[in-house]
Each structure stands twice: as structure tokens, then as C-alpha cells.
Amino acid sequence: MEQLRRALQRADQGHGQVVAVVGEPGVGKSRLFYEFIHSHRTHGWLVLESGSVSHGKATSYLAVIDLLRVYFKIHSDDDYRQMREKVNGKLLTLDRALEPMLHPLLALLDVPVDDAQWAALDPPQRRRRTLDAVRRLLLQESRAQPLLLVFEDLHWADTETQALLDSLIESLPAARLLLLVNYRREYEHSWGNKPFTARYATRASP
Numbered sequence: 001m002e003q004l005r006r007a008l009q010r011a012d013q014g015h016g017q018v019v020a021v022v023g024e025p026g027v028g029k030s031r032l033f034y035e036f037i038h039s040h041r042t043h044g045w046l047v048l049e050s051g052s053v054s055h056g057k058a059t060s061y062l063a064v065i066d067l068l069r070v071y072f073k074i075h076s077d078d079d080y081r082q083m084r085e086k087v088n089g090k091l092l093t094l095d096r097a098l099e100p101m102l103h104p105l106l107a108l109l110d111v112p113v114d115d116a117q118w119a120a121l122d123p124p125q126r127r128r129r130t131l132d133a134v135r136r137l138l139l140q141e142s143r144a145q146p147l148l149l150v151f152e153d154l155h156w157a158d159t160e161t162q163a164l165l166d167s168l169i170e171s172l173p174a175a176r177l178l179l180l181v182n183y184r185r186e187y188e189h190s191w192g193n194k195p196f197t198a199r200y201a202t203r204a205s206p
Contacts, residue, residue, distance in 0.1 A: 002022070003198060004036045008045075012146050016196060017171030021182040023202035025033040032202075033150055036180075045178075046145050049153035052161065060160040061108055062132060063151060068109060071141075083111050095140050099167050101133035108134070135167050142177040154183035162189070172196060 007017040021029045033045055037047050050067035068074075072086045087105055091098040103118045108130055113119075121129065141147050151157070151165065165181075169191045172179070 001032070001036060003200060004032075004195075005041055005107055006042055007198065008148070009082070010177055010196075011148075011176055011178035014174060014176050014181070016142075016177040017058060017183065018169060018179045018191065018194070018197040020134045020192075020197065021180075021202055022185055022186060022187075022199060023182075032151060033152070033182065037148060037150065042148060044146065045148045046141065047148045049096055049150040049152075051150075052156035052158070053156060054156055057156060057158050061130075061162045064164055065108060065110075067149070067151075068105070068134070074109065075104065080111050083109060087111075091137075094130070094137075094144060097138060099142060101137060104130045104133040105137070121200040125181070127163075131160075131164055131167055134164055135171060138168060138177070139175055140162055144176045146176040146178075148180065149176045150180045152182050154181050154189075155187040166190065169197075 006018060007019045011017045023029055027161075036042070041042070046068050047076055048071055050063040050070070052063050072083075072090055074083055078086070084106060085105065087109070088102055091102055091105075103113045103115050106125070107113050107126070116127060118126075138149070140145065151161075154162075154165075165179075166189075169179070173196055185201075192199060
């Protein structure tokens, strides 16, 4: 908990941090995060939580979509019009410069996009636009208020969710953003040696 507190403090000063908690099922990884994000320490922070599931590798952006639905306050009974209004309103309120991000974000949320330029993009171009849109959105939100992102069970993350995290972490050093992740020991990533990341192993009590 003390390590999390120090990482939160550094992130609040504009030095983005990643804290990874590693361990097998049942050792308290999720409980640690729950206690931390519901403590007084995170008062004034926007907290967004998401996680991967065992069947999630087959669904692109699954954890990202769940996180965005929470961020935009999208409910299961919202229709396409309501979803467009919520996403567009949030973008314009946050920063009008984010308006070009509207179409990739709507498409990611499975809202039909009536735009010839978007339709003309090939799959790799759409992927780049989508990843860039989510990354820019989260970074801009961290400028408006400190942002705490929680991604649980990354060992089940799909390829696109992993690509977003890789891209976001590259931009962290100048962001007011704390990224908390947990995963099992077999999970592999490329950002463990960065100076703003910390990794802690947990073990079950004897």
C-alpha cells in the first residue's frame, strides 16, 4: 500500500507511473487495488477500472471497450443516438481538438459511423487511428484531472488491449496518470525496465 501511495504522489506531480502486482489466483491482487482506490488517497482522482476475462483474447479491445463505456457513462439500454451524444458531448467538453477522434471511438463502441473517409481506411489504418484516439483521450483527461487506470488480469488481455497499453505507457512520463495492472507470472510485456514502472510479487499466506 505504501508503494502505491508513493506512485500516486509522483503521478499527481505529473510524472506518470505504472505499478504491476504479480501473483497467482487468490493471493489478494484485486483486494489490494480495491482497498487502495476506495481509500481517501484517491480523492479528487478519476478512477476507471477494467479487466480481462478468460475468453477475452478472442475479442479485440474488450477491456478497452469496457473502460470507455464507463468513462462515457454508456448504459446497456442506450441506443446509438444516445451513445453518439454522450461520446461527442464528452469530447467537445474536454477539448474541441479531440473532435477528429469521434469516429474511431464510435466505431470501437460498435456505433455505426456514416463517414466516407473513415469507410475508406484499410484495417491497419483504422487500427492506428483507434489506438491513437483512445491514447489521446486518456492523456487529455489526465490533463483535466489526475487519472487512475486499473487493468486487471492482463494475462488474459487481447492483442489490441495490449497494444493500447504499450502505446499509452510510452506517453506516461509527462502525464498525471497512474496505471495499476495485475497479472499472473506467465504474462510477458516489454515495459518492465522503464524507470517509471514498479513490479511487486505477491504470494499466498502459508
